Amino acid sequence: MVFAGFVTLVLLSQLSAHFFAEAIPKHLLVKNAAVLSSIQQTSTELAYAAAALGLVFAGAVLVITRQKISADVDIYRATGLPSSEAFARLVRSHSVGPLEWVAGATAATALVDLDFGLNALIPIGLGVSFAALLFVWLAFLTSASFSQKGFDGMSGGRAG
Amino acid sequence: MTLTTEADGRAISFESVTKAYSTKTESVKALDAVSFKVEGGSIVAVVGPSGSGKTTLLNMAAALDFPTQGSVKVAGLVTSALGKEELQKFRNETVGVVFQQFFLIGHLTLFQNVMIPLIPRHLPSSEKTKRIHEAIAKVGLADKAERLPSELSGGELQRAAIARGLVGDAPVILADEPTGNLDHKRGSEVMDILVEESRERSKTVLIATHDLRILDRVDGTVYLEDGDITKIEGRCVQRDGA
Numbered sequence: 001m002v003f004a005g006f007v008t009l010v011l012l013s014q015l016s017a018h019f020f021a022e023a024i025p026k027h028l029l030v031k032n033a034a035v036l037s038s039i040q041q042t043s044t045e046l047a048y049a050a051a052a053l054g055l056v057f058a059g060a061v062l063v064i065t066r067q068k069i070s071a072d073v074d075i076y077r078a079t080g081l082p083s084s085e086a087f088a089r090l091v092r093s094h095s096v097g098p099l100e101w102v103a104g105a106t107a108a109t110a111l112v113d114l115d116f117g118l119n120a121l122i123p124i125g126l127g128v129s130f131a132a133l134l135f136v137w138l139a140f141l142t143s144a145s146f147s148q149k150g151f152d153g154m155s156g157g158r159a160g
Numbered sequence: 161m162t163l164t165t166e167a168d169g170r171a172i173s174f175e176s177v178t179k180a181y182s183t184k185t186e187s188v189k190a191l192d193a194v195s196f197k198v199e200g201g202s203i204v205a206v207v208g209p210s211g212s213g214k215t216t217l218l219n220m221a222a223a224l225d226f227p228t229q230g231s232v233k234v235a236g237l238v239t240s241a242l243g244k245e246e247l248q249k250f251r252n253e254t255v256g257v258v259f260q261q262f263f264l265i266g267h268l269t270l271f272q273n274v275m276i277p278l279i280p281r282h283l284p285s286s287e288k289t290k291r292i293h294e295a296i297a298k299v300g301l302a303d304k305a306e307r308l309p310s311e312l313s314g315g316e317l318q319r320a321a322i323a324r325g326l327v328g329d330a331p332v333i334l335a336d337e338p339t340g341n342l343d344h345k346r347g348s349e350v351m352d353i354l355v356e357e358s359r360e361r362s363k364t365v366l367i368a369t370h371d372l373r374i375l376d377r378v379d380g381t382v383y384l385e386d387g388d389i390t391k392i393e394g395r396c397v398q399r400d401g402a
Contacts, residue, residue: 078224078259079257079328080250080253
Protein backbone atom coordinates (compact mmCIF):
# COMPACT_ATOMS: atom_id res chain seq x y z
CA MET A 1 0.00 0.00 0.00
CA VAL A 2 2.87 2.33 0.82
CA PHE A 3 4.44 1.42 -2.50
CA ALA A 4 1.21 2.11 -4.35
CA GLY A 5 0.59 5.41 -2.58
CA PHE A 6 4.09 6.53 -3.34
CA VAL A 7 3.73 5.61 -7.00
CA THR A 8 0.56 7.65 -7.20
CA LEU A 9 2.31 10.69 -5.81
CA VAL A 10 5.14 10.34 -8.32
CA LEU A 11 2.74 9.98 -11.21
CA LEU A 12 0.86 13.03 -10.05
CA SER A 13 4.14 14.93 -9.88
CA GLN A 14 4.67 13.92 -13.51
CA LEU A 15 1.32 15.33 -14.34
CA SER A 16 2.02 18.64 -12.66
CA ALA A 17 5.45 18.84 -14.27
CA HIS A 18 3.81 18.30 -17.65
CA PHE A 19 1.25 20.87 -16.78
CA PHE A 20 3.92 23.41 -16.00
CA ALA A 21 5.97 22.44 -19.02
CA GLU A 22 3.29 22.67 -21.65
CA ALA A 23 -0.21 23.44 -20.59
CA ILE A 24 0.43 26.56 -18.50
CA PRO A 25 2.64 28.29 -21.06
CA LYS A 26 0.06 27.45 -23.75
CA HIS A 27 -2.85 28.76 -21.72
CA LEU A 28 -1.03 31.87 -20.58
CA LEU A 29 -0.17 32.53 -24.19
CA VAL A 30 3.39 33.30 -23.30
CA LYS A 31 4.86 35.08 -26.25
CA ASN A 32 8.44 35.33 -25.17
CA ALA A 33 10.22 32.30 -26.62
CA ALA A 34 13.04 32.53 -24.11
CA VAL A 35 10.64 32.52 -21.12
CA LEU A 36 8.64 29.68 -22.64
CA SER A 37 11.76 27.64 -23.28
CA SER A 38 13.06 28.26 -19.78
CA ILE A 39 9.78 27.17 -18.14
CA GLN A 40 9.63 24.07 -20.30
CA GLN A 41 13.22 23.10 -19.71
CA THR A 42 12.98 23.50 -15.93
CA SER A 43 9.71 21.59 -15.83
CA THR A 44 11.07 18.78 -17.98
CA GLU A 45 14.11 18.48 -15.72
CA LEU A 46 11.80 18.42 -12.70
CA ALA A 47 9.69 15.71 -14.30
CA TYR A 48 12.68 13.50 -14.98
CA ALA A 49 14.13 14.16 -11.54
CA ALA A 50 10.79 13.21 -9.95
CA ALA A 51 10.67 10.04 -12.05
CA ALA A 52 14.20 9.05 -11.10
CA LEU A 53 13.61 9.84 -7.43
CA GLY A 54 10.35 7.93 -7.59
CA LEU A 55 12.07 4.80 -8.84
CA VAL A 56 14.79 5.13 -6.19
CA PHE A 57 12.24 5.61 -3.41
CA ALA A 58 10.05 2.81 -4.73
CA GLY A 59 13.12 0.60 -4.55
CA ALA A 60 13.67 1.73 -0.96
CA VAL A 61 10.06 0.92 -0.07
CA LEU A 62 10.52 -2.55 -1.54
CA VAL A 63 13.72 -3.09 0.44
CA ILE A 64 11.91 -2.11 3.65
CA THR A 65 9.25 -4.76 2.95
CA ARG A 66 11.89 -7.41 2.26
CA GLN A 67 11.67 -9.06 5.66
CA LYS A 68 7.95 -9.64 5.48
CA ILE A 69 8.02 -10.94 1.92
CA SER A 70 11.09 -13.12 2.56
CA ALA A 71 9.35 -14.69 5.54
CA ASP A 72 6.46 -15.72 3.27
CA VAL A 73 8.85 -17.22 0.70
CA ASP A 74 10.69 -19.11 3.42
CA ILE A 75 7.44 -20.68 4.56
CA TYR A 76 6.62 -21.79 1.02
CA ARG A 77 10.12 -23.24 0.67
CA ALA A 78 9.97 -24.99 4.04
CA THR A 79 6.70 -26.68 3.16
CA GLY A 80 8.10 -28.00 -0.11
CA LEU A 81 6.54 -25.74 -2.71
CA PRO A 82 8.53 -25.36 -5.94
CA SER A 83 10.03 -21.91 -6.47
CA SER A 84 7.74 -21.22 -9.44
CA GLU A 85 4.66 -21.88 -7.31
CA ALA A 86 6.05 -19.75 -4.49
CA PHE A 87 6.70 -16.89 -6.92
CA ALA A 88 3.20 -17.18 -8.37
CA ARG A 89 1.70 -17.04 -4.86
CA LEU A 90 3.87 -14.09 -3.97
CA VAL A 91 2.81 -12.21 -7.09
CA ARG A 92 -0.82 -12.96 -6.31
CA SER A 93 -0.62 -11.83 -2.71
CA HIS A 94 1.84 -8.96 -2.88
CA SER A 95 1.39 -7.38 -6.29
CA VAL A 96 -2.29 -7.32 -7.14
CA GLY A 97 -3.08 -4.43 -4.79
CA PRO A 98 -0.07 -2.27 -5.73
CA LEU A 99 -0.50 -3.03 -9.43
CA GLU A 100 -4.17 -2.07 -9.40
CA TRP A 101 -3.17 1.16 -7.74
CA VAL A 102 -0.31 1.81 -10.19
CA ALA A 103 -2.58 1.05 -13.14
CA GLY A 104 -5.26 3.39 -11.81
CA ALA A 105 -2.84 6.23 -11.13
CA THR A 106 -1.12 5.75 -14.51
CA ALA A 107 -4.41 5.72 -16.35
CA ALA A 108 -5.66 8.84 -14.57
CA THR A 109 -2.41 10.71 -15.21
CA ALA A 110 -2.27 9.61 -18.84
CA LEU A 111 -5.91 10.57 -19.45
CA VAL A 112 -5.41 14.05 -18.02
CA ASP A 113 -2.25 14.40 -20.10
CA LEU A 114 -4.15 13.40 -23.22
CA ASP A 115 -6.94 15.79 -22.36
CA PHE A 116 -4.43 18.62 -22.29
CA GLY A 117 -2.88 17.40 -25.53
CA LEU A 118 0.31 16.38 -23.74
CA ASN A 119 2.57 13.39 -24.25
CA ALA A 120 1.24 10.58 -22.03
CA LEU A 121 4.16 8.26 -22.67
CA ILE A 122 6.14 9.44 -19.67
CA PRO A 123 3.57 8.50 -16.99
CA ILE A 124 2.78 5.27 -18.85
CA GLY A 125 6.47 4.41 -19.04
CA LEU A 126 6.87 5.23 -15.38
CA GLY A 127 3.89 3.06 -14.42
CA VAL A 128 5.32 0.15 -16.42
CA SER A 129 8.73 0.69 -14.77
CA PHE A 130 7.17 0.54 -11.29
CA ALA A 131 5.37 -2.68 -12.18
CA ALA A 132 8.55 -4.20 -13.62
CA LEU A 133 10.48 -3.19 -10.51
CA LEU A 134 7.93 -4.95 -8.32
CA PHE A 135 8.06 -8.18 -10.37
CA VAL A 136 11.85 -8.20 -10.50
CA TRP A 137 11.98 -7.66 -6.74
CA LEU A 138 9.60 -10.54 -6.01
CA ALA A 139 11.55 -12.80 -8.37
CA PHE A 140 14.80 -11.81 -6.67
CA LEU A 141 13.44 -12.56 -3.19
CA THR A 142 12.08 -15.92 -4.33
CA SER A 143 15.38 -16.86 -5.91
CA ALA A 144 17.37 -15.66 -2.88
CA SER A 145 15.29 -17.73 -0.47
CA PHE A 146 15.37 -20.87 -2.61
CA SER A 147 19.12 -20.70 -3.16
CA GLN A 148 20.05 -20.28 0.49
CA LYS A 149 21.41 -23.23 2.38
CA GLY A 150 20.03 -22.69 5.85
CA PHE A 151 16.59 -21.71 7.07
CA ASP A 152 16.10 -18.10 7.77
CA GLY A 153 12.33 -18.10 7.89
CA MET A 154 13.05 -16.43 11.03
CA SER A 155 13.88 -13.46 8.87
CA GLY A 156 10.91 -11.80 10.32
CA GLY A 157 8.29 -14.41 9.93
CA ARG A 158 5.90 -14.37 12.68
CA ALA A 159 2.27 -14.62 12.60
CA GLY A 160 -0.21 -11.99 11.97
CA MET B 161 9.89 -58.18 8.74
CA THR B 162 7.61 -55.79 6.89
CA LEU B 163 7.00 -53.84 10.07
CA THR B 164 10.72 -53.52 10.69
CA THR B 165 11.32 -52.26 7.18
CA GLU B 166 8.50 -49.76 7.46
CA ALA B 167 9.78 -48.55 10.80
CA ASP B 168 13.26 -48.17 9.36
CA GLY B 169 11.75 -46.15 6.56
CA ARG B 170 10.57 -43.67 9.16
CA ALA B 171 13.73 -43.58 11.26
CA ILE B 172 15.85 -40.50 11.85
CA SER B 173 19.59 -40.79 12.25
CA PHE B 174 22.30 -38.24 12.88
CA GLU B 175 25.79 -39.45 12.17
CA SER B 176 28.65 -37.35 13.56
CA VAL B 177 26.75 -34.19 12.66
CA THR B 178 28.56 -30.94 13.21
CA LYS B 179 27.06 -27.59 12.33
CA ALA B 180 29.39 -24.63 12.56
CA TYR B 181 28.56 -21.00 11.97
CA SER B 182 31.36 -18.61 11.20
CA THR B 183 31.42 -15.07 12.43
CA LYS B 184 34.12 -12.52 11.61
CA THR B 185 36.12 -13.49 14.64
CA GLU B 186 35.23 -17.07 15.48
CA SER B 187 33.55 -20.27 14.44
CA VAL B 188 30.65 -21.36 16.66
CA LYS B 189 29.51 -24.97 16.72
CA ALA B 190 25.73 -25.23 17.10
CA LEU B 191 26.07 -29.03 16.97
CA ASP B 192 29.28 -30.86 17.68
CA ALA B 193 29.64 -34.38 16.25
CA VAL B 194 26.12 -35.39 17.30
CA SER B 195 25.19 -39.02 16.66
CA PHE B 196 21.95 -40.78 17.49
CA LYS B 197 19.21 -42.79 15.87
CA VAL B 198 15.49 -42.58 16.53
CA GLU B 199 13.50 -45.70 15.78
CA GLY B 200 10.70 -45.27 13.27
CA GLY B 201 7.23 -44.83 14.76
CA SER B 202 8.46 -43.59 18.11
CA ILE B 203 8.02 -40.24 19.79
CA VAL B 204 11.19 -38.65 21.10
CA ALA B 205 11.94 -35.37 22.85
CA VAL B 206 15.11 -33.35 22.42
CA VAL B 207 15.63 -31.40 25.61
CA GLY B 208 18.09 -28.68 26.40
CA PRO B 209 18.48 -25.04 27.39
CA SER B 210 18.16 -22.19 24.89
CA GLY B 211 21.07 -22.20 22.51
CA SER B 212 21.81 -25.86 23.03
CA GLY B 213 21.20 -26.64 19.35
CA LYS B 214 17.65 -28.06 19.48
CA THR B 215 16.25 -25.92 16.68
CA THR B 216 19.35 -26.44 14.54
CA LEU B 217 18.92 -30.17 15.01
CA LEU B 218 15.27 -30.03 13.99
CA ASN B 219 16.02 -27.82 10.98
CA MET B 220 18.58 -30.40 9.87
CA ALA B 221 16.06 -33.21 10.17
CA ALA B 222 13.67 -31.09 8.10
CA ALA B 223 16.38 -30.54 5.45
CA LEU B 224 16.05 -26.82 6.00
CA ASP B 225 19.66 -26.72 7.08
CA PHE B 226 22.56 -29.04 6.38
CA PRO B 227 25.53 -30.33 8.36
CA THR B 228 28.96 -28.82 8.02
CA GLN B 229 30.19 -32.36 8.65
CA GLY B 230 28.46 -35.70 9.04
CA SER B 231 25.11 -36.77 7.65
CA VAL B 232 21.44 -36.72 8.52
CA LYS B 233 19.23 -39.55 7.33
CA VAL B 234 15.46 -39.30 7.55
CA ALA B 235 13.12 -42.00 6.29
CA GLY B 236 16.00 -43.61 4.46
CA LEU B 237 17.08 -40.42 2.71
CA VAL B 238 20.38 -38.62 3.30
CA THR B 239 19.26 -35.00 3.28
CA SER B 240 22.47 -33.49 1.95
CA ALA B 241 22.41 -35.86 -1.05
CA LEU B 242 18.99 -34.75 -2.25
CA GLY B 243 18.67 -32.81 -5.49
CA LYS B 244 16.44 -29.76 -5.86
CA GLU B 245 13.24 -31.59 -6.74
CA GLU B 246 13.90 -34.42 -4.30
CA LEU B 247 14.41 -31.81 -1.61
CA GLN B 248 11.06 -30.20 -2.35
CA LYS B 249 9.38 -33.60 -2.29
CA PHE B 250 11.12 -34.46 0.97
CA ARG B 251 10.04 -31.22 2.62
CA ASN B 252 6.53 -31.62 1.34
CA GLU B 253 5.85 -35.32 1.77
CA THR B 254 8.37 -36.84 4.16
CA VAL B 255 8.38 -34.33 7.01
CA GLY B 256 5.73 -32.18 8.62
CA VAL B 257 7.27 -29.30 10.52
CA VAL B 258 5.77 -27.34 13.40
CA PHE B 259 7.82 -24.19 13.88
CA GLN B 260 8.44 -22.62 17.24
CA GLN B 261 7.49 -19.18 15.95
CA PHE B 262 4.54 -20.61 13.98
CA PHE B 263 5.49 -18.96 10.69
CA LEU B 264 1.97 -18.46 9.51
CA ILE B 265 1.41 -16.09 6.62
CA GLY B 266 -0.29 -13.02 7.97
CA HIS B 267 -2.59 -12.22 5.06
CA LEU B 268 -3.85 -15.79 4.68
CA THR B 269 -6.66 -17.27 6.73
CA LEU B 270 -6.09 -20.26 8.99
CA PHE B 271 -7.64 -22.50 6.30
CA GLN B 272 -5.31 -21.07 3.63
CA ASN B 273 -2.26 -21.39 5.87
CA VAL B 274 -3.02 -25.02 6.63
CA MET B 275 -3.56 -25.63 2.91
CA ILE B 276 0.03 -24.65 1.95
CA PRO B 277 1.60 -28.14 2.22
CA LEU B 278 -1.18 -29.56 0.05
CA ILE B 279 -0.66 -27.08 -2.79
CA PRO B 280 1.86 -29.23 -4.71
CA ARG B 281 -0.07 -32.45 -4.07
CA HIS B 282 -2.01 -33.92 -6.93
CA LEU B 283 -5.22 -34.45 -5.01
CA PRO B 284 -8.80 -33.53 -5.88
CA SER B 285 -9.68 -30.21 -4.30
CA SER B 286 -12.52 -31.87 -2.35
CA GLU B 287 -9.95 -34.22 -0.77
CA LYS B 288 -7.68 -31.28 0.07
CA THR B 289 -10.56 -29.40 1.65
CA LYS B 290 -11.54 -32.47 3.66
CA ARG B 291 -8.00 -32.95 4.95
CA ILE B 292 -7.64 -29.28 5.89
CA HIS B 293 -10.89 -29.29 7.84
CA GLU B 294 -9.86 -32.52 9.58
CA ALA B 295 -6.48 -31.08 10.57
CA ILE B 296 -8.05 -27.87 11.83
CA ALA B 297 -10.70 -29.79 13.76
CA LYS B 298 -8.06 -32.07 15.26
CA VAL B 299 -6.40 -29.08 16.93
CA GLY B 300 -9.74 -27.68 18.09
CA LEU B 301 -9.96 -24.70 15.77
CA ALA B 302 -12.84 -25.81 13.54
CA ASP B 303 -14.79 -22.63 14.20
CA LYS B 304 -11.85 -20.37 13.36
CA ALA B 305 -10.91 -21.61 9.89
CA GLU B 306 -11.61 -18.26 8.26
CA ARG B 307 -9.76 -16.16 10.80
CA LEU B 308 -6.49 -14.40 9.99
CA PRO B 309 -3.47 -15.18 12.21
CA SER B 310 -3.77 -11.69 13.71
CA GLU B 311 -7.22 -12.68 14.99
CA LEU B 312 -5.92 -15.75 16.85
CA SER B 313 -4.43 -15.99 20.32
CA GLY B 314 -0.90 -17.30 20.96
CA GLY B 315 -2.20 -20.74 21.84
CA GLU B 316 -4.42 -20.82 18.77
CA LEU B 317 -1.49 -19.83 16.56
CA GLN B 318 0.47 -22.68 18.04
CA ARG B 319 -2.32 -25.11 17.26
CA ALA B 320 -2.70 -23.66 13.75
CA ALA B 321 1.00 -24.36 13.18
CA ILE B 322 0.45 -27.92 14.37
CA ALA B 323 -2.48 -28.35 11.98
CA ARG B 324 -0.27 -27.25 9.09
CA GLY B 325 2.42 -29.70 10.22
CA LEU B 326 -0.07 -32.58 10.27
CA VAL B 327 -2.17 -31.88 7.19
CA GLY B 328 0.30 -33.39 4.75
CA ASP B 329 0.20 -36.75 6.55
CA ALA B 330 4.00 -36.97 6.46
CA PRO B 331 5.57 -40.05 8.11
CA VAL B 332 7.90 -37.86 10.18
CA ILE B 333 6.69 -34.97 12.36
CA LEU B 334 9.21 -32.43 13.64
CA ALA B 335 7.87 -30.08 16.27
CA ASP B 336 9.80 -27.21 17.79
CA GLU B 337 8.41 -26.29 21.20
CA PRO B 338 4.86 -27.35 20.31
CA THR B 339 3.62 -26.78 23.85
CA GLY B 340 5.68 -23.66 24.46
CA ASN B 341 2.83 -21.16 24.29
CA LEU B 342 0.17 -23.29 25.86
CA ASP B 343 -1.13 -23.75 29.36
CA HIS B 344 -0.93 -27.20 30.91
CA LYS B 345 -4.34 -28.34 29.66
CA ARG B 346 -3.81 -27.17 26.07
CA GLY B 347 -0.24 -28.46 26.11
CA SER B 348 -1.51 -31.82 27.20
CA GLU B 349 -4.08 -31.82 24.37
CA VAL B 350 -1.35 -31.06 21.85
CA MET B 351 0.71 -33.91 23.24
CA ASP B 352 -2.35 -36.17 22.90
CA ILE B 353 -2.40 -35.34 19.19
CA LEU B 354 1.31 -35.97 18.70
CA VAL B 355 1.23 -39.18 20.73
CA GLU B 356 -1.76 -40.36 18.69
CA GLU B 357 0.14 -39.64 15.45
CA SER B 358 2.93 -41.85 16.73
CA ARG B 359 0.92 -44.65 18.36
CA GLU B 360 -1.94 -45.00 15.94
CA ARG B 361 -0.42 -43.86 12.69
CA SER B 362 3.15 -45.11 13.26
CA LYS B 363 4.65 -41.70 12.64
CA THR B 364 8.04 -40.77 13.97
CA VAL B 365 7.72 -37.63 16.07
CA LEU B 366 10.72 -35.60 17.15
CA ILE B 367 9.97 -32.77 19.57
CA ALA B 368 12.38 -30.06 20.67
CA THR B 369 11.24 -28.75 24.01
CA HIS B 370 11.94 -26.96 27.26
CA ASP B 371 8.80 -28.42 28.72
CA LEU B 372 9.88 -31.23 31.01
CA ARG B 373 6.23 -32.09 31.75
CA ILE B 374 5.97 -33.83 28.41
CA LEU B 375 8.78 -36.27 29.11
CA ASP B 376 6.45 -38.85 30.63
CA ARG B 377 4.53 -38.90 27.33
CA VAL B 378 7.46 -39.73 25.05
CA ASP B 379 9.30 -42.96 24.26
CA GLY B 380 12.76 -41.49 24.54
CA THR B 381 14.71 -38.35 25.30
CA VAL B 382 17.88 -36.84 23.92
CA TYR B 383 19.50 -34.32 26.26
CA LEU B 384 21.45 -31.64 24.44
CA GLU B 385 23.78 -29.03 25.86
CA ASP B 386 26.10 -26.69 24.00
CA GLY B 387 25.57 -28.66 20.82
CA ASP B 388 26.53 -31.95 22.39
CA ILE B 389 24.47 -34.91 23.59
CA THR B 390 24.86 -35.33 27.34
CA LYS B 391 22.41 -38.17 27.88
CA ILE B 392 20.02 -40.41 26.01
CA GLU B 393 17.05 -42.20 27.55
CA GLY B 394 14.67 -44.74 26.07
CA ARG B 395 15.15 -47.85 24.03
CA CYS B 396 13.91 -46.24 20.84
CA VAL B 397 16.91 -43.92 20.73
CA GLN B 398 20.42 -45.18 20.31
CA ARG B 399 23.71 -43.44 20.19
CA ASP B 400 24.69 -44.05 16.63
CA GLY B 401 28.27 -44.27 15.42
CA ALA B 402 29.49 -42.42 18.48
